[in-house]
Amino acid sequence: MTVLEGGCACGAVRYRLKSGPMFVNCCHCSDCQRQVGSAFVINALIETDRIEQLSGELTSVAMPTDSGRPHLHYRCTACGTTLWSDYGDRKVMSFLRATTLDRRDALSPDVHIFTRSKLPWVILPPDVPAVEVYYDMEKLWPPESLARRRALLGEG
Ligand SMILES: [Zn+2]
Numbered sequence: 001m002t003v004l005e006g007g008c009a010c011g012a013v014r015y016r017l018k019s020g021p022m023f024v025n026c027c028h029c030s031d032c033q034r035q036v037g038s039a040f041v042i043n044a045l046i047e048t049d050r051i052e053q054l055s056g057e058l059t060s061v062a063m064p065t066d067s068g069r070p071h072l073h074y075r076c077t078a079c080g081t082t083l084w085s086d087y088g089d090r091k092v093m094s095f096l097r098a099t100t101l102d103r104r105d106a107l108s109p110d111v112h113i114f115t116r117s118k119l120p121w122v123i124l125p126p127d128v129p130a131v132e133v134y135y136d137m138e139k140l141w142p143p144e145s146l147a148r149r150r151a152l153l154g155e156g
């Protein structure tokens with residue numbers, strides 16, 4: 001695939017992806033809606049070490065969560081754009097904000113999640129899976145992505 005690069009709004013933070021993501025979630029949950037100030041967020045799930053930060057400085061900001069588990073946003077210290085976040089403070093896996101890529105159309109959602117709080121005027125495409133809350137990764141992720149995730153989290 002072509003090399004994917006992206007950055008924050010002010011241009012201080014630039015990054016390059018060393019590979020494509022494992023999976024792309026489009027999240028319609030109310031937390032994401034508030035955090036990004038929009039209808040949904042597009043998160044590309046990728047190994048943190050496959051995000052090569054080329055420039056700029058990041059700071060992490062903890063978001064409140066229902067689960068009580070940490071959710072850290074990584075933001076440009078200059079402009080505050082969130083580039084990626086880390087659910088559960090696992091370090092090894094990041095949720096990259098897909099529309100911070102230079103080519104904002106490079107990644108499209110593999111699944112729509114938390115559609116129970118989807119805004120009513122957002123019409124989902126019929127050919128992409130959509131779930132009320134979350135989904136079974138074993139059923140939706142391609143085998144090579146599941147293998148990457150297992151390697152990463154040391155499961156199974
Ligand atoms: Zn910036």
Ligand SMILES: [Zn+2]
Binds near residue numbers: 031032
């Ligand atoms: Zn969400």
